[in-house]
Amino acid sequence: MQVTRSRIAGVLVMESEPVLDERGWFVRTFDADVAREHGVRAEDFVQDSVSRSHRGVVRGLHVRTGRGEAKLVRCSRGALLDVVVDLRPGSPTYGEWEGFELTEESQRSVYIPAGCAHGFQSLREPSDTSYRIDRPHDPAESLAIAHDDPDLAVAWPLPVTCLSAGDRAARPLSEVRHLLGPALPAR
Ligand SMILES: Cc1cn([C@H]2C[C@H](O)[C@@H](COP(=O)(O)OP(=O)(O)O[C@H]3O[C@@H](C)C(=O)[C@@H](O)[C@H]3O)O2)c(=O)[nH]c1=O
Numbered sequence: 001m002q003v004t005r006s007r008i009a010g011v012l013v014m015e016s017e018p019v020l021d022e023r024g025w026f027v028r029t030f031d032a033d034v035a036r037e038h039g040v041r042a043e044d045f046v047q048d049s050v051s052r053s054h055r056g057v058v059r060g061l062h063v064r065t066g067r068g069e070a071k072l073v074r075c076s077r078g079a080l081l082d083v084v085v086d087l088r089p090g091s092p093t094y095g096e097w098e099g100f101e102l103t104e105e106s107q108r109s110v111y112i113p114a115g116c117a118h119g120f121q122s123l124r125e126p127s128d129t130s131y132r133i134d135r136p137h138d139p140a141e142s143l144a145i146a147h148d149d150p151d152l153a154v155a156w157p158l159p160v161t162c163l164s165a166g167d168r169a170a171r172p173l174s175e176v177r178h179l180l181g182p183a184l185p186a187r
Pocket residue numbers: 049051059060061062071118119120137164
């Protein structure tokens with residue numbers, strides 16, 4: 001399993017080469033020993049979840065308030081543009097986003113540390129997003145940031161066909177950054 005660091009500190013891409021044979025393929029999607037070498041502890045993940053999204057759907061941008069949550073995201077079916085936004089005060093890439101193409105062919109995962117917002121767009125019909133998350137779900141700590149925040153300027157590749165009601169109502173980062181905690185620098 002190869003682990004690649006991204007431009008945003010702490011964001012990791014994990015992938016293995018799929019092994020093909022006459023039956024199909026086999027690929028390792030997580031390796032606890034390799035992950036530990038990069039500071040990711042398998043035992044910290046307390047829930048696995050999967051969502052299915054029609055082509056063009058955007059989910060996000062979501063960030064967890066308080067001490068946040070880390071997640072490992074993979075496209076188990078279809079294809080996604082997965083987006084990470086750095087919202088950690090003091091980070092050299094604060095306010096910047098990075099996109100990762102995740103596909104069922106690659107079964108590549110992105111590790112997203114606490115303090116980063118996450119969202120994705122489904123590029124195929126349908127796409128499944130599989131997660132491992134290091135904290136139990138708590139809707140009270142869930143904060144949505146507008147997927148079309150002009151300051152963030154995320155370049156979604158397809159027309160956005162559908163958003164949840166919560167994501168439609170999401171405000172730009174400039175209006176919600178105070179909810180992320182007092183440590184966030186004023187702008
Ligand atoms: C995220 C989540 C949702 N749910 C429920 C709540 C609701 O009834 C239904 C759909 O929830 P949401 O609309 O919040 O789902 P969704 O918009 O897919 O939320 C997800 O978006 C991506 C971008 C992430 O990064 C995830 O961490 C998560 O925030 O599933 C859980 O039971 N457990 C969970 O962990």
